Amino acid sequence: QQQVKQSPQSLIVQKGGISIINCAYENTAFDYFPWYQQFPGKGPALLIAIRPDVSEKKEGRFTISFNKSAKQFSLHIMDSQPGDSATYFCAASYLGGYQKVTFGTGTKLQVIP
Amino acid sequence: DGGITQSPKYLFRKEGQNVTLSCEQNLNHDAMYWYRQDPGQGLRLIYYSQIVNDFQKGDIAEGYSVSREKKESFPLTVTSAQKNPTAFYLCASSIGVGLANFTGELFFGEGSRLTVL
Numbered sequence: 001q002q003q004v005k006q007s008p009q010s011l012i013v014q015k016g017g018i019s020i021i022n023c024a025y026e027n028t029a030f031d032y033f034p035w036y037q038q039f040p041g042k043g044p045a046l047l048i049a050i051r052p053d054v055s056e057k058k059e060g061r062f063t064i065s066f067n068k069s070a071k072q073f074s075l076h077i078m079d080s081q082p083g084d085s086a087t088y089f090c091a092a093s094y095l096g097g098y099q100k101v102t103f104g105t106g107t108k109l110q111v112i113p
Numbered sequence: 114d115g116g117i118t119q120s121p122k123y124l125f126r127k128e129g130q131n132v133t134l135s136c137e138q139n140l141n142h143d144a145m146y147w148y149r150q151d152p153g154q155g156l157r158l159i160y161y162s163q164i165v166n167d168f169q170k171g172d173i174a175e176g177y178s179v180s181r182e183k184k185e186s187f188p189l190t191v192t193s194a195q196k197n198p199t200a201f202y203l204c205a206s207s208i209g210v211g212l213a214n215f216t217g218e219l220f221f222g223e224g225s226r227l228t229v230l
Contacts, residue, residue: 009153032217043117043203043221044156089155095217100171103155 004092006104013111019077021107023090026071030092030102035064035075038087038106047088048075080111115140117222119204124227126191126198134189134225136204143209145187146219149173150201159202162187163209191227199229 005024013019025033034049050057050064050073057064063076077084090104117138126132138145144163148156158171162181176195181187187206191198205219 006155034217036219041223043119043205043223044219045221046218049217093217100158100161101217101219103157105153105155 004090004102004104006090006107008107009105010108011110013077013080013109015080015082015111015113017080017111019075019080019084019109019111021075021088021090021109022072023074023092023104024070024072025092025102027092027094027102028071029094032093032095033064033066033073034091034093034101035062036089036091036103038089040086044089077109080109082111082113085109085111117204117206117220119202119222119225121225122223124225126227126229128229129193131190131192132227134191134202134204134227136187136189136222137185138187138204138206138220138222139185140206140220141184142206142220143184144207145181146205146207147171147177147179147187147189148203148205150203150224156203159189198227201226 007022035047036044037047038044048059048062050066052068055066061078066073088107091101093101120135146161147159150156157173159177160179162168168179168181178190202225204222207219
């Protein structure tokens with residue numbers, strides 16, 4: 001029940017296109033859904049996060065869509081750029097008690113010119 | 114600059130040896146974590162600590178040990194009992210759970226890559 005399933009494992013998108021990464025969770029106690037971005041040889045860094053009381057959150061070219069009833073959330077990267085090439089992890093946690101973060105398996109995004 | 118410093122960046126170990134990975138933070142965070150990253154498996158929690166002198170096992174603690182004697186430091190020892198220690202190890206910290214400014218965000222170091230020869 002603690003799993004977060006992420007797809008696809010890898011993604012190639014043309015510059016200017018839309019990158020879409022999907023995640024699904026099982027534990028309905030989760031109430032915080034962040035996305036982390038990781039460049040090769042570096043640690044992940046928080047990109048954007050959403051709480052379940054909203055269905056969408058947008059920051060620049062990055063948008064999280066959240067479907068509470070389906071227990072799914074997704075990251076959309078609009079106008080994808082080569083600099084967006086990185087590995088993206090979705091995650092979920094429960095902020096009420098100890099905040100144990102459960103991560104998805106990651107999506108390696110490559111944006112080609 | 115505030116942040117998390119992990120050392121060494123690369124480490125080679127012979128089978129049967131214990132190694133210790135260093136993690137230091139100057140963010141004044143209460144909570145610290147160790148994750149292991151393997152290709153295709155995401156980040157898996159090894160140990161976490163919410164306060165000095167206290168730490169808890171994560172999902173894959175077998176073969177690892179930690180200490181938290183200072184707020185700033187959370188070293189991880191990979192013991193010879195860890196059957197498959199070759200991996201990328203990430204240390205992270207966060208504002209303590211329950212504090213008014215707690216956001217849930219984890220701040221990661223740049224990682225240590227351990228290779229067993």
